[in-house]
Amino acid sequence: MEAKVTGEGRGETVDVRWHAHAVSPVQREQAAGHKGCVLWFTGLSGCGKSTLANLVDHRLNARGFRSFVLDGDNVRLGLNAAPGLLKERHGEAFAQRFGLGFSAQDRDENIRRIGAVAELFAQAGIIALTAFISPYRRQRDAVRAMLAPGQFVEVYVRAPLEVCEQRDPKGLYKKARAGEIKCFTGIDDPYEEPLLAELVVDSASQAAEQLADQVIDWLEKAGTIPKKK
């Protein structure tokens, strides 16, 4: 990782050696005190993915660990912005070419980009927590395939459709039932349950705090984070 170069500057020739001081994953892990990984929360709208991811993030942060939640709020406004958001700064043609909508293809790309970003966070030694419905197995499996073995932790936040629909925190089920939203997961588009999730938690009968315990416990047992003293 070294390249010897001769640079000319200010009229005199100087010898400059350029070293590429890349930080190794082991050095990063030692500095952080834990491993990086992706906790991929999946489940129906209203199942509590985002709440759970934020609660786990909060607990990890309180212990001094490096973690971050990727969710619709911070991704759909920037990285995966809709055409309408890109238009003003970048123009119509650019917005149409690169903006993401809600077609099946666009939703696959949405998840693919999120997976790629989560991978970068994991490489940076961070525990990335993602909270997206990600209803199709092919989407989740594509992200799993991107990551190093053991770095992708699929957490299925399970709750019956009836429970999620009764909660309906954003009023989306109501709109979907009224036909105002098409292809809504659970209503007129399928949710493909994980077959081999690393962890399944039951958000219909347990409080978020209990589910967070289970996630933290899993991370400790897997050796991703050290056990609490």
Next chain:
Amino acid sequence: MEAKVTGEGRGETVDVRWHAHAVSPVQREQAAGHKGCVLWFTGLSGCGKSTLANLVDHRLNARGFRSFVLDGDNVRLGLNAAPGLLKERHGEAFAQRFGLGFSAQDRDENIRRIGAVAELFAQAGIIALTAFISPYRRQRDAVRAMLAPGQFVEVYVRAPLEVCEQRDPKGLYKKARAGEIKCFTGIDDPYEEPLLAELVVDSASQAAEQLADQVIDWLEKAGTIPKKK
């Protein structure tokens, strides 16, 4: 940030309160011991951006700070993959729609996505170091506009074209001069020098270690990281 829900599970109705325990930027900063930001290294191919970014990353990591380098190696293989890389898993139509090439539009999108990801890292309390030529002011200014005031730190790694071409660590200038690469920055495509960079370092007459000192010094003076004891 609280939603009361009634969930039904296992035949009994339970009351579950869902709290959104988001970690605040201040809490994140306290845990990390420094602020998050984006150090955006820009300059000609061969000017030493990547070497410098990695050296600064190394020093920050050695002090226990949270930092990470985004460069072509980890971005063009995943997030901003070319069509050819997407084709196998996602099919031809998907690859053509979402794969990034090297047209002016695609290069703008490349930088836009990198900026959006760097923003996520900064939000996560991390010092993100990016090492891309990013030759156009409009690209860099678009990223600056995305970020909160003070979070975008433009570092111009300045070296005369002759010096970079003489170094030619990847043999790219030779190919560009031979006409094998078109629209190569500095040869047949412009590099627009930053007008108001937060920091300008001179890589033609100074070793990478000296430039890294200047970057670290800047971060300390700006209050992004604490002064070294």
